[in-house]
Amino acid sequence: MKNRLSCFTAVLLASVCILYAAVHTDFDHKADFRKYHTYSWIAVQSGETPWQSRIGGAVDLALSAKGWTKVESGGDAAISAFGRTTEKDTLETFYTGFPGWGWRAAWWGGMGTETTQVIPERVGNLTVDIFDGSTKQLIFRGQASDTLSNRVDKNDKRMEHSVEEMFKKFPPRERD
16 A cells, blocks of 8 residues: 555656746846846747747736736837747666566576656746847847647647746845
8 A cells, every 4th residue: 555655646746847847037136126027029939839828928928927028119118938849758667577576587687677768758848038128239038948739728728838937036036
C-alpha cells in the first residue's frame, strides 16, 4: 500500500510539473515602472494565426489587471510577443531481465535486454518583451517554455497560466 501511495504521489508531482511551464522574468533595475500607464503593441508573432490573438489577449488581460491601458499607438511602453514551437527529443530506456531480477539483471550484465526509444516532444516557447515607449530600451522580458499537448484546450490553459505567472509580480520593484 505504501509503495502504491508513493508511486501515485510521484506521478501526481510529475503531472503538476508538466502542467505548469517554466517561467522566467527579468527587468531593467533602473527603470521606474511607476511612470508607465499605457502600452501599445509592436507585434505578436506566432507560427499559427489563432495563437497570435490568444497570446495578445492573455497579455492584454494581465496588463489591464495591473492598471495598464492599451492604446493604438504612442503608449508609455511598447510590447512585442513571440510564440514558437520546437521539437525536443527525450530518450526513454526500458530494461528487461530474468524474472525476479528485473532491472538488476540488465544492470549487472546478466540475462536481459535494454531498449531505448527516442520520443519527440513539441515544446512551446513564449517571449514577451516590454520596451520604454520613448527610448525604445528593453525594460522587461518574460519567457515561458512548456511541453505541448495534442489538445488545444490544454495548450490554451498552459499559455494563459504562463502569462499569469509572467505578470504575477508585475510591475517589478527594486528589492530593498
